[in-house]
Amino acid sequence: MNNTHVKDHAPISIWVWFAGTDSLKEGEALCFNTDYGTAASKDGRRNHFVERPSTSNNQAFAGVAARNYSAKSTGQMVELYAPGSRGVNIALGADVNIDTGILTMTVGSGGEAGRFVKAGFEGRGSARIRQTVTALLESSMTGGWSLATDGVTLTVSSTTGISAGDTVVLLGGEDEGSSKNIVPGKYQVSSVTDATTLVLASSAVAATPGAALKCTGYCYTGNPVAQADLCDGEESGGVEFISPPNTGDDDGSGLSFMSGGVTYICGGVTIGTEDANGELSDGQFLGQKKGIHCLGTLTTNDAQVTLATTGKQAATEDTAGTSGDILDLAEATFDAADELLYLQWYGVWVELAHSGCALATS
Numbered sequence: 001m002n003n004t005h006v007k008d009h010a011p012i013s014i015w016v017w018f019a020g021t022d023s024l025k026e027g028e029a030l031c032f033n034t035d036y037g038t039a040a041s042k043d044g045r046r047n048h049f050v051e052r053p054s055t056s057n058n059q060a061f062a063g064v065a066a067r068n069y070s071a072k073s074t075g076q077m078v079e080l081y082a083p084g085s086r087g088v089n090i091a092l093g094a095d096v097n098i099d100t101g102i103l104t105m106t107v108g109s110g111g112e113a114g115r116f117v118k119a120g121f122e123g124r125g126s127a128r129i130r131q132t133v134t135a136l137l138e139s140s141m142t143g144g145w146s147l148a149t150d151g152v153t154l155t156v157s158s159t160t161g162i163s164a165g166d167t168v169v170l171l172g173g174e175d176e177g178s179s180k181n182i183v184p185g186k187y188q189v190s191s192v193t194d195a196t197t198l199v200l201a202s203s204a205v206a207a208t209p210g211a212a213l214k215c216t217g218y219c220y221t222g223n224p225v226a227q228a229d230l231c232d233g234e235e236s237g238g239v240e241f242i243s244p245p246n247t248g249d250d251d252g253s254g255l256s257f258m259s260g261g262v263t264y265i266c267g268g269v270t271i272g273t274e275d276a277n278g279e280l281s282d283g284q285f286l287g288q289k290k291g292i293h294c295l296g297t298l299t300t301n302d303a304q305v306t307l308a309t310t311g312k313q314a315a316t317e318d319t320a321g322t323s324g325d326i327l328d329l330a331e332a333t334f335d336a337a338d339e340l341l342y343l344q345w346y347g348v349w350v351e352l353a354h355s356g357c358a359l360a361t362s
Contacts, residue, residue: 170182313328
């Protein structure tokens with residue numbers, strides 16, 4: 001039992017090696033580097049080395065940074081607060097209210113990985129909120145922002161309170177192909193032009209797009225944090241944000257989904273030519289859960305999830321209210337905000353619940 005002053009937090013502290021060369025902010029999540037070294041060789045560093053949450057380590061939450069750490073070119077020892085810690089700070093990408101739900105670590109390759117933005121499954125990598133904090137300067141979770149073809153001029157709902165030096169996190173957005181897409185990550189505000197326009201210090205596209213790109217993200221000053229209790233138990237798997245390509249891709253390569261956790265599909269996108277389709281791989285262990293949630297409207301064509309192995313829908317009822325057939329489940333189609341599908345693996349994916357999205361047997 002951790003004995004502390006009644007006004008203090010109750011952390012479970014561990015010291016680990018962070019091999020990353022970037023800086024860490026207090027409350028950002030880190031995961032164990034479970035595939036460190038040679039796969040066929042035993043290596044204890046997989047229990048002591050940590051890295052930002054990614055699709056390869058999202059089932060191995062280690063804890064949140066106990067304080068800010070400046071960048072080190074050779075890596076550094078850092079203190080983390082481990083699962084089960086109570087009253088510690090988590091790094092926010094959302095406004096929160098005390099005792100209202102949970103937030104879950106963001107998994108990704110951009111600089112946003114490790115912040116707590118959306119809710120996923122309960123468990124390691126999620127946190128129960130114990131403080132009301134209103135800190136975001138601006139946010140769009142439905143693809144309502146627009147990035148000009150220069151890659152730096154960003155139109156938002158309102159620039160009130162935003163100034164040079166603030167941080168913009170882009171979670172995803174339109175993808176024209178050939179690197180003409182929103183590049184997820186953290187960007188610094190260079191200047192504010194007017195009531196709805198700001199300029200980023202660096203480009204958020206790898207190649208010049210043919211038109212302005214819709215995008216999803218949020219903006220904050222400094223490092224907003226909130227008191228929270230870190231969940232323990234099974235791994236939550238984190239949450240990720242993905243973007244369908246504008247042209248669609250119906251051969252199963254248009255979307256990819258991490259194993260477990262909750263995948264949020266960024267909306268506000270027109271998908272031309274054909275549906276954007278992605279294959280959901282089989283689960284890695286019995287009881288593994290998977291959630292897919294569409295954030296905003298998709299027009300012209302849809303986002304589709306095809307199960308690698310045909311699964312089962314939830315039991316249905318006929319018009320008399322008696323049990324009906326349990327139908328096969330092969331794919332789900334999303335095209336509107338807040339459509340969702342939750343599954344659990346029992347040798348096949350079994351539907352737990354769905355809302356809005358269309359389920360099909362083939």
